[in-house]
Amino acid sequence: EITKEQQALMKIITDAYNRHQIPQDVAKKLLQDQYSAEENFLLLTEMATSQVQVLVEFTKNIPGFLSLDREDQIALLKGSAVEAMFLRSAQVFSRKMPSGHTEVLEERIRKSGISEEFITPMFNFYKSIGELHMVQEEQALLTTVTILTPDRPYVKDQQAVERLQETMLDVLRKLCVLQHPQEPQYFARLLGRLTELRTLSHYHTEMLASWRMNDHKFTPLLCEIWDV
Numbered sequence: 001e002i003t004k005e006q007q008a009l010m011k012i013i014t015d016a017y018n019r020h021q022i023p024q025d026v027a028k029k030l031l032q033d034q035y036s037a038e039e040n041f042l043l044l045t046e047m048a049t050s051q052v053q054v055l056v057e058f059t060k061n062i063p064g065f066l067s068l069d070r071e072d073q074i075a076l077l078k079g080s081a082v083e084a085m086f087l088r089s090a091q092v093f094s095r096k097m098p099s100g101h102t103e104v105l106e107e108r109i110r111k112s113g114i115s116e117e118f119i120t121p122m123f124n125f126y127k128s129i130g131e132l133h134m135v136q137e138e139q140a141l142l143t144t145v146t147i148l149t150p151d152r153p154y155v156k157d158q159q160a161v162e163r164l165q166e167t168m169l170d171v172l173r174k175l176c177v178l179q180h181p182q183e184p185q186y187f188a189r190l191l192g193r194l195t196e197l198r199t200l201s202h203y204h205t206e207m208l209a210s211w212r213m214n215d216h217k218f219t220p221l222l223c224e225i226w227d228v
């Protein structure tokens with residue numbers, strides 16, 4: 001049974017998740033009509049940079065996050081940024097954007113210098129997230145659970161992160177039972193997506209290396225968060 005304080009926690013996180021989105025004027029740039037690989041890469045770089053800024057703001061609203069050791073806060077953000085962006089961009093695909101971003105985002109990702117070996121697992125992931133039909137509370141909590149992963153590189157006080165993550169996992173588990181009563185294994189399926197995210201995060205490191213090989217430039221914020 002979801003307790004009163006768990007409901008309050010879920011509301012804080014879901015409101016923050018909905019409040020911190022890529023500004024529409026930035027997202028609208030996806031609809032521009034240049035589709036060269038260079039243009040696509042530049043647009044995706046702009047999206048990712050804006051998404052990281054939004055992610056940092058969202059993370060500040062996770063109850064307990066700002067009480068963690070400051071260096072651990074940075075380590076959690078660096079370690080989870082790619083995974084959080086996969087989850088956020090997955091929502092664009094599964095939400096069937098009215099603004100038509102779905103098709104153009106897919107087109108630009110497919111034609112931005114990412115090799116086919118990464119494109120396939122990436123779009124399989126997007127499809128598997130879409131099939132879950134997550135409600136927004138589940139999306140917000142799943143992103144929060146991903147950010148609060150204790151075993152990211154350089155995290156010193158893993159216990160403190162684990163305590164926070166367990167609190168969020170408990171709310172998410174109860175929410176899944178409430179939202180998907182006909183599917184008792186739904187929560188386990190959600191956690192399975194987190195495993196898939198780790199794999200994608202390793203692919204992403206190779207994607208970055210191959211872009212850099214072809215002399216692609218990133219923004220200072222992305223260089224900092226991805227150590228490129």
Ligand SMILES: Cc1cccc(C)c1-c1noc(C(C)C)c1COc1ccc(-c2ccc3cc(C(=O)O)ncc3c2)cc1
Pocket residue numbers: 021022027030041044045046047048051082085086088089092097099101105109112218222
């Ligand atoms: C290619 C890739 C795939 C997955 C994750 C990453 C980090 C990368 C990835 N890896 O590198 C890059 C750049 C640097 C080339 C990327 C590109 O990342 C992103 C990140 C976020 C979005 C994004 C997020 C929310 C949106 C909301 C709306 C709307 O509400 O209408 N519309 C458009 C939106 C676009 C797009 C690309």
